[in-house]
Amino acid sequence: MGTFKIEGGHQLKGSIQPQGAKNEALQILCAVLLTPKLITIHNIPDIVDVNKLINLLKKLGVKIEKLSKGTYTFQADEVNLKYLESDEFKVDGRGLRGSIMIVGPLLARFGKGYIPKPGGDKIGRRRLDTHFEGLIKLGAKFRYSKEDQFYGVEADKLKGTYMLLEEASVTGTANIVMAAVLAEGQTTIYNAACEPYLQQLCKMLNRMGAKISGVGSNMLIIDGVDSLGGTDHTMLPDMIEIGSWIGLAAMTKSELTITNVSWNDLGVIPNVFRKLGITVEKRGDDIHIPAHTDGYEIQSFIDGSILTISDAPWPGFTPDLLSIILVVATQARGSVLIHQKMFESRLFFVDKLIDMGAKIILCDPHRATVIGHDYKSTLKATTMTSPDIRAGVSLLIAALSAKGTSTIQNIEQIDRGYENIDERLRAIGAKIERVE
Template sequence: MSKYIIEGGHRLNGNIKPQGAKNEALQVISAVLLTSEPVTIHNVPNILDVKNLIDLLRAMNVKVEKIGEHSYRFQADDLDEDYISSADFVARCAGLRGSVLVVGPLLARLGQSYFAKPGGDKIGRRKVDTHISGLSKLGAMIAYNEERQAYYLVTVNGLKGCYMLLDEASVTGTANIIMAASLAEGTTTIYNAACEPYVQQLCRMLSQMGVKIEGIGSNLLRITGTDHIGGADHTILPDMIEVGSFIGMAALTQSELTIKDVSYDNLGIIPDSFRRLGIRLERRGDDIFIPAQDVYEIETNLDGSIPTIADAPWPGLTPDLLSVMLVTATQCRGSVLIHQKMFESRLFFVDRLIDMGAQIMLCDPHRAVVIGLDHKMPLRANNMHSPDIRAGIAMLIAALSAKGMSTIDNIDQIDRGYEAIDTRLSSAGACISRRE
């Protein structure tokens, strides 16, 4: 198992560029299963979750050709249906959260698919109800296989378009249903659909492949199914979560940093959410410039009460950035309530920050009050263990600002979402090394 050794207290400087978006990559790579024609995808992040998904596609006999540092060509013209029904396929899927996204395409194209209980982060329950309900409405029959601990989905006469109102605006649930509906007969209307930029990107790629999709960017989508889906050439957006992570790093280390090529128009409320913590951001073309500041003062509410930063469906704040915003707030001036609505275990990592000297009161599994130290009491170095991707990057941010040498174990979790983060941060002035 690998770990990071971090000497804190060094300021970052210069430029840093975000990787391709993890969440989009998992969706659009899964979508190649819908067609037998070649699909080329650029700006693919070199991270563990994406590597594992590509390896899963290879095991399904998808042809995968790496044509550039971050570009791949896929062709699923000879899928191995025996393997897709095997115990090994189910076991692989169970260890990879992103594998849920192959269910919709496989069901639509082959008429059957296993749906393993998802693995991945240890951040509490992650429901698959929206996926199951939506695919069922399209005509899938569903049974639970006790031996393989997976759902088995099958269609008799193919999928049929319908109207559905999702119980929650699930990103992966929406993506799965969109992909399944692309090969369904008739029109599928999805209300309360997730509309994150990554879902929009999936829709644009499918439109390029010949699927008619109306309402892209809204929570009301209409997908007209087709019996032929062609190839595509698609470029993945920069990762908005990594952009937010770099903003938090710059603030906590009081650094001057330029984040390059961020696709600013697709960041939504993220820049303004960090401004609420007192961080000055300057848009320069498609870059973000963050000047070094002596003080980062949290904005209070108009009535003087403590502000709340909470996650919400897009265009609200993504829950993946709340861990970053929480650790950033520990050295701001003022207090803030962080409300993580979606996952009930994602805030438990704050114990490690408290050990480092942060003043945080964990109210319950979903809420924590952060009392900022205003950089007057630096965080102390600590030995930590990463339970999930976002907690891992929050711990790394804390360690970059702490006095002394910190270690973070189980960094495979960080590798799942951040490409060569140690190398890229070292080039920006951080003192970080990787050890086995």
């Protein structure tokens, strides 16, 4: 198990470029199964979760070639469907939550899709109902083996229909969209997720010959086609990583420039950080964060009541950044209520911040009140364990701002979502060492 040793309390300086978007990559890579034609994808992040999915596709028979850093070609012209029923697949599929999104494309193109119950972050329950209910409405027959927790859907031919999703699930919407593009007739998906990464998937599918309208809204209309062709696709920068670097700059009083952020796809993210008092400057397509040597002050609502920051489906604030917001608030002037609506275990990492000296009241599994120190009392170094990707990076940011040397164990969780994070942080002056 790997460990980070971090000497905190140092100001950082320079520029950092965000990696390709992890959550987009997991959708886009599954979409290569929809066509036998060649697909080229650029800006693929070199992270554990994405590499696991690439390896799974390879075992499925997809021909994969790495052209350069972050650029690969994929051709699914000889898919090995027998692998889906192997014991090896049951192990491989469980190791990655994103593997659920191979089901829609396989069902649409080959008439069957299987998946073991996927793993991933321990942040609370993550239902698969939206995925399978949508595929059943398209005409699939569903089966589930309770004994080995193995899901399956089969259909001779999918047929378009109208559906109203119970939740605006991003991965659920992606799975249903990938199935519907090859279904017979028209499919309408209402209460669809509309995150930029889902938009990217729809734009890619349209370039491949799909007919999807309403992209960017919560109602997608899909006219099924007989087949799809190849395409060339470039992934967006990772908005969660961008938010992480904004938080890092503020917490360490550092002047940082985050380059090529695709401002138009960041939604409310910059403004939420501004509500914490952080200066977020737009410079072309870069974000510049000046050194907050005098700290930063949390705004209140216009009636003077305490600010609440909560997650919501896009264009609301992404739940993946609430852990970062919580950590950044520990050194702000003022107080804020963090309301994590989606996952009931995601705030449980705050005990580690309390050990470091943060003033946090965990009201219940979904809400925490943070009373900022205003740098009058710095966080203290400690030894901690990363429980999930986003909490892990939040603890890393806390350690970089703390006095003394901290140790973070179970950094494999961080590596699942952040590419070469220690090397990239050292390049801007961080004192961080990876110990195996």
